[in-house]
Amino acid sequence: MAAPGRHVGHYIQRNSRLLLNNFEQLWSPRNFGWTSALRQQAAEANKEPPDTIVIPRKKTWSKEAVLEALSSTVGRDPTAYPYNFQDDPFLSPRTMNEFKMYSLSQESGKSAAKFFINNNPKYFTRDFAEPHIPCLMPETVSLLLEDVSEEALKERINLRKVTAAVEMYDQLLQSGTTISMETTYDLLDLICLYCDRDPVEEGGAQTEEMEEPGEEVRRGRGKVRWASDFVKFSWKENNNAERIFNLLPERDTRCYSALIRGMVKHGAHAKAFSMYTDLLNNRLTADVHIFNALVTAAPDVRDKYNERWDLIAELLSQMNQQKVQPNLSTFNSVLKALRRCGSLAKTQAIHTLNEMKAMGIAPSLASYDHILNAFSKAASSSGAVNTDILQEVMSELEGKSFTCQDPDDVLFFSTAMRICLNNKDLELGYRVYNLVEHGENWRLLGAFYHQGIFYRRFFNLLCMMEHIDVVLTWYRKLVPSLYYPNHQGLKDLLQALDTDGRLDLLPTIWKDIRALGHDNKSELVEELLMLMARDKHSAEVQEAFAACALDIKSVSEGDMRKNTMEWSTSSLSNITSLLLRADKTQAAWETLKLFKSKNRVPEEPLLEDFLSVCCSDGSPQRAVMLVQLSAAFCLSATPKLAKRTLAEFNLTEKQRAVLSELECTGESSG
């Protein structure tokens, strides 16, 4: 049994040299394909001392790693509506407004459920989940501790109950309890943040997208709550924050910081500066937050541009003297303030940016946004806006991914696209778009409102500058999964179609217009009809146009619940002539009758065209009725039409009599 195996082994051993040679021969041509450079590198790598073995570190994966990898293969589906509406086909938004309404109602439904659960925790005690899932259980939003103690105060601070916390603090003071510094800081922060008022909703900013149904109407702009929410209160003289501050036995930087930040946030800019002076008089040094707040406030306390800048520069040098390290938001505040410094902005913004880089602080998108704004503002006064600065910014940003570091970061892309649009710089527009598409940068497009602006500008730019085929590719890619064009955007698209002579696509665009709910915008529909009726096309195109025209007509007639479109003379005559060109005489006649019911007067060339069609159809009856219709409108062309009808048609005696009468009356009146 073992003999053949041994024999084989022996054979292999004997022939191994031959085999190896063969292998080498097999491999060598493959090696030839490699460049000499590669070989050199390999040789160099071999020369390195072998004793340095780098053990790779253990790779730790986050728990979402698998899902993220999967998600990156899926991306966005450009043919579908946004994902969050796919559960319910009824909730497929067709317009911007519907999108807004549906997404807000979704969120408000969630918030309502959460509100109910949080406020009635006793009904939601069962814990089905194994293991326990905290986020499914009700949160504590009501106060549990009733006694007067520092613990109770802390609880009130954590739950952000401003008035209750202030009351508790006062009670604690009256009872003579000493309150720890930490708690006092937190209390001051709380009062200053909310400007001595209870936040609008319990939990307030803690819960994301907490929206009350009543709020929706007021907020037309999507999720920009955080901006408008707190600013509306103004800082009051001697409010609880100041009172508590004055009662404090000793005040340190931290207390000043809370006060100054609160004052700046709520519009008491001058007071913030006097507070700062007070701080300096007490021989304290400020912290970075104080400086950030003061820089933000600087343009409001000075009137002249150069005074504003001097103040900012003064603050920055004081910062340096007090050995306070600036951070990203310091420089972003400086840049933002510079936007209100007029002509100084351009040079100083660049200097600030360079300072930032020299300090080793990477600028965020907001920094660039401020710079772009400073430049475009300076340029708009002089007339020409140039894209040089954007070119430069883009060449710095390209290929990087960003995370949100500043609330203003989300404004960058729409600003950049605005500059591209104003300069009609298509190539730069594509670069900006590519940056958005890079990595997770699209998350920084901001709320849907800003996103809409960005895509609108991009699409406008495309319509203006790009070839129609490319425009349509983008159109399919963006609409409606990312962008709901308004009627102006669609008009741009129509114009682009007109420019490149692709009017045959108009019926498809009309379908989209209907789907997007712009079929009642008379301006848009008129433009569409005008484009269709302007030139004559081949038979099948005319056929499609006529079908489209009929569709337009039926939409505006059939839809009674919507505010129907006001018919203009030109659009009615456009429809009629479109129908005539496609030999739909009956339908055209119906449209002609519409003129009367809509109190419009048809134009003469239209009637003459109609008569010619009647002539070619050989329908004298309709021709007579046409002349009668014309007479009913008291058109001056009536006799001419009558004469033509008399000459060109085979008429009965009765018809002749009617026509000659019309001819005479027309002539006598005319």
Add this chain to the structure above:
Amino acid sequence: MYRFLFRTVYTARKSSACVYEACVLPAKCDKAAVFRFANGGGLKALSTSSVSLCEKKDNVASSTEDEKTVAEKEVDPTETPTLVTQKAEDDSTVMKMEEQREEEPMVLKTGDESTTQQEDVKIEQVEATPPEVNTVEAKSGKDSLLDILGGMKVDVTSKRKLRSLKPRQSHDSTHQSKPAAMESTISMFQKATEEASSQSETLDPQLVAAASAAASTLPDSIQAESDLLRQLRQHKAVSEAQKKGDMNNLGDIIAHMKVGKNPDRRLSTRPANQIQFDDDGPGYTHDRGINTELYSARRKKIYMSGKRLNIFSSTTDEDGVESTVARPTLWDVELANELSLSSKQTHRNGLEEMIEWTKEGRMWQYPVNNEVGLEEEASVPFHEHIFLEKHLQEGFPRQGPVRHFMELVLAGLSKNPYLTVQQKREHISWFRDYFHQKEDVLKEADVYLN
């Protein structure tokens, strides 16, 4: 030849309205050059200097002066700042060549003349003949001519918005390399080469005659003539060699072609802003579409570099450490919340929704390694599971059947992945208690050995 060269260059660089071509003086010839101005009159003359060249070529027979110019121009890698404004507005514009001046005393005069003529901005074409003239006058003439050219250029550009003129001044020091670059540039375009070689293949007797005529105007006529003729032959040899072999580096040359762009045209009289056909360093083009990166790289120098505020000194780390120690205040929480809100987007697909659920803890986690589900055992090292003998140290006999039995139990436990270490310990201690209770019975049977 030049016509083709210019034309192809023109098509390649649409935006560069003008190209300066330079030839380099042969080593023997001294730097001095006589500049001749071919002043084209006429309204559209400005745009047709290349045409003027062609005209000159076409009119070879008609005028000996013309012939001479062409010959010298084609033949000599002279230091010839050939200024060409290219615009094919009217190819048929007739260029009247002015009387050409070749003598060096006339140079300054010509310069003057051209200055007077630059008011009604017309075509400029500068050619240099390589006579062996070492006079200082000629040099200064050349300098002044360059200045004049600069001046003219400004005028021209201010009138013609989109066309710019770039002066090209060749460097005397690069005698050897420049002709080569020049020649390879020529060879880039097949047509050009064909034309060039066909013209220079046979040393046309007319050319020779023209060369000798040109040389005769110079002091040392024999020497000049022989120089000229040698250059002619050299040129012929080079172009022929390139016709045969050098086509393959065409791509290289095109890739390295650069058209210098001046950010501010008013400053463009400086000879630094030139079109260069050399092959080192990154080049710049007018055309953003072709070469965006290089364009932006050049742009970068304008804004983003330069001064800073110089308020802050460089970083010191102490403060940073301090701030990280401090716990997040309400303000920080608020800012973080704001940021997460502003970058929050609707989900693009179901997987993103699942990611969020995972983050919230609502969803079962997808396993990312083979230790998933080891929450309570995560901190327990594996040897606690495997080596359980230490638990037999107490409460068990050292030998005998009980000991043997327990070892078997441990072997089973050590292979059981489903029990926690705590459970295994409990299991062992249950046996300990059991055997402890039965100690009497076991001792009676004489199997409990201690």
